[in-house]
Amino acid sequence: MENLYQNPKYYEIAFSYRDIQGEVDTFEESIQRFSKIPVTNVLEIGCGNSPHMRELVNRGYRYHGIDLSEAMLDYAREKSKDIKGKVHFTCADMTDFTLPRQVDFVYIPLGSLYAKTNENLNAHFDSISRVLKKGGLYLLDWCVNFEPLGExxxxxxxxxxxxxxxxxxxxxxxxxxxxxxxxxxxxxxxxxxxxxxxxxxxxxxAIYPQEFLFLLQGREDFEFIGWWNDWDLNRPIKGTETISRPITIIRKQ
Ligand SMILES: C[S@@+](CC[C@H](N)C(=O)[O-])C[C@H]1O[C@@H](n2cnc3c(N)ncnc32)[C@H](O)[C@@H]1O
CATH class of the missing domain: 2.20.25 (N-terminal domain of TfIIb)
Incomplete structure (x- = not known):
């Protein structure tokens, strides 16, 4: 069997069930509510086929994507031919990267936080801290596991x-x-x-909620803003509800 990330077109179809416009609406609502800085430059971590890229560019943002897979990046570059100049791609590991210039907003979709150890996790947040301006937000889609994992x-x-x-x-x-x-x-x-x-x-x-908070408490560069169910900023997670597609937002201090 071939590797999935070598075949971006089929990956893209498999994960095309998302409401991309709705998700970008949630980015903008988060920025309005919680960002302390205006947002022009947006960075996607583990961008792959860059599903939000066109919608972001259409709304006036500059898009940056980082990913470890050249095949995924080539596919995203091909899709961005007509919006060249407004998009930038970097092949890098999310646990150790930097960018030529800082960005104003960072997001990571589909639980793609590929950090296996505590050291990896800290190194990931060190990287985000380097590339995100003070007052900017980092939005994590389903990277915190609210339900204990099982088979x-x-x-x-x-x-x-x-x-x-x-x-x-x-x-x-x-x-x-x-x-x-x-x-x-x-x-x-x-x-x-x-x-x-x-x-x-x-x-x-897996990253469980209290260890995520504990991790942030041990750092001075991020403050916890909140977590919400199903990409809906009107549904803060209380812990007693069924949780699906939770988002978490932190802010660079
Ligand atoms: C589930 S896909 C998400 C793709 C896209 N962001 C989306 O929303 O559909 C995960 C992506 O993370 C990338 N990836 C995996 N490990 C990575 C790492 N250590 N650093 C950067 N990217 C990584 C993969 O190549 C893949 O494109």
Whole structure:
């Protein structure tokens, strides 16, 4: 089976269930409510195929994306041909990177915080701290695990331009001490008579809410603003509700 991130087109179809305009509305509402600085330059961490790029540029922002996969970045660059000059890409590891200039707002979609150890996590926040201006926000989409992780399987189907993509997502082999687990994403693709499979397996580390707060308390460069359910800033998480697609916002001090 081929690696998923070498095949960005199929990845893009698999994860195209999101309401991108609605998510960019939430970025703007967060900025209005909590940012202490005006926002022009926006950075996406683990940008991959850059799903929010065009909507952000259409609304007047400059878009920056960092990712470790050249194949994903090439795909995003290809999509941005007509908006060149307003977008910038950097191939880098999110646990150790810098940028030529600081940005005003940072976000990380789909729980893509790939940090496996406490050192990795701190190094990630050191990197964000370097590239984000004081008063700017960092919005994390589902990087904090509110539900204790267990063996999980989920699947869904998406179809675009006659291409059918069946996605299976799984969590397995949890280590209770290191909080690491294996995340699997497998795509079965039917593309105009051609059948293919792609898979991605990553060793991930869960981050639970109180350890996230504890981590921030140990640093002087970020303050916790809040966490909300389902990308909705009117639904602060209390801890008793069912939680889906939570977002967390912190601010650089
Ligand atoms: C789940 S995809 C998210 C892509 C895109 N942001 C989205 O919203 O659909 C995760 C992305 O993170 C990238 N990635 C994985 N580990 C990384 C790392 N250590 N540093 C930077 N990017 C990484 C992968 O190459 C992939 O493009």
């Amino acid at each position: 999980t399987k989920d699947s869904w189907e998406m179809e675009e331009e006659g291409i059918l993509v069946e996605t299976e997502f799984s969590i397995s082999k949890l280590n209770k001490v290191t909080q690491t687990y294996e995340e699997g994403i497998t795509l079965q693709v039917k593309d105009h008579g051609k059948e293919m499979s792609f898979t991605q397996k990553d060793l991930r580390r």
